[in-house]
Amino acid sequence: MASGGYRPAMGVEQHLATSVATNGVPGQKTELQVGTDFPIVCETCLGPNPYVRMIKCRFGEKLCKVSNVPMQSFRWKAGPQGRFKETIVCREVAVEKNICQACLSDMTFGVPVGVRDALLRAGGAPEHGGYTEALSNANQAHYYGQRRAEIDTGGALGTAQRLEPSRELLSLARQIESANAKAGTAFRNLPKLCSFWTAGTCTRVAKGTCPFRPCCGLFKFPELARSHPDECLALVEDLKARGAAKVMKECPLEVRQMLKDAGSGVNKEEVIRNRASGRDDQSKGYVSRSREERQIEAPADASITTLWVGATEGLCEADLVDAFYSFGELKAVRLANGCAFMEFADRSAAQSAADAKYRNLVIKGNSLPLDWARPRGGPAKRGHADEEGVGLPGVLPGEAPPALRPELQDALRSWGAAPAQGAPPPPKRARGGAWPPHAPYPSMDPNRIGSRPVGPPPRD
Numbered sequence: 077m078a079s080g081g082y083r084p085a086m087g088v089e090q091h092l093a094t095s096v097a098t099n100g101v102p103g104q105k106t107e108l109q110v111g112t113d114f115p116i117v118c119e120t121c122l123g124p125n126p127y128v129r130m131i132k133c134r135f136g137e138k139l140c141k142v143s144n145v146p147m148q149s150f151r152w153k154a155g156p157q158g159r160f161k162e163t164i165v166c167r168e169v170a171v172e173k174n175i176c177q178a179c180l181s182d183m184t185f186g187v188p189v190g191v192r193d194a195l196l197r198a199g200g201a202p203e204h205g206g207y208t209e210a211l212s213n214a215n216q217a218h219y220y221g222q223r224r225a226e227i228d229t230g231g232a233l234g235t236a237q238r239l240e241p242s243r244e245l246l247s248l249a250r251q252i253e254s255a256n257a258k259a260g261t262a263f264r265n266l267p268k269l270c271s272f273w274t275a276g277t278c279t280r281v282a283k284g285t286c287p288f289r290p291c292c293g294l295f296k297f298p299e300l301a302r303s304h305p306d307e308c309l310a311l312v313e314d315l316k317a318r319g320a321a322k323v324m325k326e327c328p329l330e331v332r333q334m335l336k337d338a339g340s341g342v343n344k345e346e347v348i349r350n351r352a353s354g355r356d357d358q359s360k361g362y363v364s365r366s367r368e369e370r371q372i373e374a375p376a377d378a379s380i381t382t383l384w385v386g387a388t389e390g391l392c393e394a395d396l397v398d399a400f401y402s403f404g405e406l407k408a409v410r411l412a413n414g415c416a417f418m419e420f421a422d423r424s425a426a427q428s429a430a431d432a433k434y435r436n437l438v439i440k441g442n443s444l445p446l447d448w449a450r451p452r453g454g455p456a457k458r459g460h461a462d463e464e465g466v467g468l469p470g471v472l473p474g475e476a477p478p479a480l481r482p483e484l485q486d487a488l489r490s491w492g493a494a495p496a497q498g499a500p501p502p503p504k505r506a507r508g509g510a511w512p513p514h515a516p517y518p519s520m521d522p523n524r525i526g527s528r529p530v531g532p533p534p535r536d
Contacts, residue, residue, distance in 0.1 A: 111167040115150040118176040123155035140166035141348040154265040168223040185249040190354025195245035263298040299338030372434040382449035403429035
């Protein structure tokens with residue numbers, strides 16, 4: 077169901093199905109297995125360099141931050157300007173939740189776990205199990221031991237990547253992929269923030285030998301961009317203008333504290349477990365923003381019960397009825413000029429359809445725009461041009477329009493004046509007759525330059 081040119085990446089199941097052939101050496105395996113000889117990591121964490129030097133640590137040197145069991149850890153550098161990264165969760169947790177062992181993002185779509193689960197359910201997919209956490213050490217060892225045996229024998233794997241993604245999930249994944257491509261170095265691969273620069277005591281910044289931000293010349297602060305965008309922008313502009321060495325000495329104390337608070341506690345086991353389970357603040361922020369974008373503002377006029385659907389070329393009335401009939405009774409369906417108008421019997425049915433299908437209307441594989449229809453006769457209720465501060469064409473705001481000729485004033489007065497009590501109504505426009513005069517435009521003035529002079533026609 078990928079749209080807009082976005083192609084989901086490989087999930088954990090596809091990674092486990094791959095193997096890297098090696099030279100046949102007596103006493104060694106002939107294939108390197110993903111998960112034990114090579115980590116399960118996303119392409120973003122590997123970095124832009126196609127030739128990555130992967131360091132395989134000793135088994136049991138690190139403990140999994142989620143399951144707390146000994147694991148096979150790996151370490152590598154994510155690009156020439158990237159940081160050294162390492163795996164923080166074991167293979168069993170990555171397979172169960174379909175996540176990267178380094179950044180804990182979904183392997184298929186590259187979004188946080190909590191966002192993936194929420195948007196999968198928003199797309200109509202049932203809640204998938206297998207996420208129950210074992211709390212005690214004995215239960216964790218037993219549970220993940222069973223998972224390890226299932227993976228080694230090719231048993232049941234995580235079901236998250238087999239579910240049909242929603243439109244919001246694909247859209248968010250496409251936005252994240254585009255942002256990473258424009259940034260050059262992904263935010264999670266940036267060099268670590270120099271703690272000595274934050275404290276104002278870095279001695280390598282003046283020499284240009286400090287490999288951390290911002291001493292190395294990378295003025296990007298994703299730690300501040302999300303929570304304090306104004307302070308982040310001001311800090312980046314100051315660094316570009318004066319350099320890291322001078323700004324370090326004069327950086328405001330509150331900005332130093334913001335940087336320190338943003339980087340503290342990110343590697344705690346509780347924080348990592350919340351990220352792997354989808355209970356972190358970043359996932360909640362993405363989900364709340366997605367829900368706000370899916371909300372459509374209803375018109376104030378309660379009599380409007382019609383929805384407008386665009387890009388309906390190639391669709392018939394039955395296709396539209398199939399998409400909207402479940403929300404309530406449809407009074408009429410009108411197709412015209414590449415769009416359609418769905419008129420419901422009552423406002424509550426139209427409101428339910430608008431809330432459910434806004435930015436989520438897909439018919440025959442095509443995503444269609446949806447909005448409330450305007451009332452007949454044009455846009456919603458508008459005031460007079462002078463009341464809205466919009467003048468007539470050719471007349472500057474606050475400038476009085478030119479006076480009408482006497483015959484136009486008499487005609488406008490006769491058409492616009494209310495009939496006296498007992499007097500006959502003004503005559504209606506006959507078929508083919510002239511419309512009543514309206515508000516004068518400057519171009520209607522016959523005395524303007526280039527117009528015909530007023531007066532009797534010249535004699536021959």
